[in-house]
Amino acid sequence: MVDASALLVILLLVHVLLGFWIPRYSSFQPPHRFSQKVIINLLIAGIYFVAFTLVMILLRDDDAFAWKAGLLMAIARFLTLILTPNSPKSPTLALLSREAVLIISLVAVWLVCESNIAKLQVSLAKLLTLPVLAVGLAYVTMLRPASALISTILSPWIKEIDKSGSLANAGTLIGYLERLLILTFVLLEQWEAVGFLLTAKSILRFNEIQNAKVRSLSEYVLLGTLLSFSLSIAVGLLVTYILKPH
Structure with a gap:
């Protein structure tokens, strides 16, 4: 039998293969009736049941638990297909x-199979330390709280900006990724990477800065970028100070 860690990796591999490589019902002509959709989703859930049951039978000598594990994964797959269909407005949220x-x-199947629930509780308790919580809070802050602060600071100039031709919510997502990357680089003390990121963004905006017609937009983007960088660096330095032994 494989060890516990290898079993978890195998289960994840099976999930990835089934979830992203086998043809999904959306790849075919979409069913017009709810009953057709239910039948197709039941077939997909059945594939999950067979696959995970066989894996557990082959890797663990416990047939009774194997079919229960397969049934749990089949039910989870069926419910996710029914309750979280692809939405044109929020496909990312549906996928996640x-x-x-x-x-x-x-993971629940793996924990029960390996009797690791008690060990998981101990591990989680060890993770709830000041450094881990400080880093977690910093990353969460770089998302919506940081966006709200930057938007508030830039609000006096928002009416002067022509955003025609911009992708919907692209700026928000760019800001998220930008701040998360900067925070990561600061925590790792990779200041060269921070400079590279700032240079790369400046090059991408070079053509806009050269055009006098969009000068206000360029200045708005520059303000937002500097605020984003300053806030990310400040939070990163604060967390670094907290993590250092005193």
Whole structure:
């Protein structure tokens, strides 16, 4: 039998292969009736049941638990397909929701199989330390709280900006990624990477700065970029100070 860590990796591999490589019902002509959709989703859930049951039978000598594990994964797959369909407005949220439910179910199967629930509780207790919580809070702050602060600071100039031709919510996502990357680089003390990121963004905006018609937009983007960088660096330095032994 494989060890516990290898079993978890195998279960994740099976999930990835089934979830992203086998043809999904959306790849075919979409069913017009709810009953057709239910039948197709039941077939996909059945594939999950067979696959995970066989894996558990082959890797763990416990047939009774194997079919229960397969049944749990099949139910999780069916519910995610029914309750979180692809939405044109928020496909990313739908995808993340489905994967979160399935991975939680998969980890639950692994924990029960390996009797690791007590060990997990001990590990989680050890993780709840000041450094881990400080880093976690810093990353969470770089998302919506930071965006709200930057938007508030830039609000006096928002009416002067022509955003025609911009992708919807692209600026918000760019800001998220930008601040998360900067925070990571600061925590790792990779200041060269911070400089490279600032240079790369400046080059991308060079053509806009050269055009006098969009000078206000360029200045607005520059303000936002400097605020984003300053806030990320400040939070990163604060967390670094907290993590250093005194």
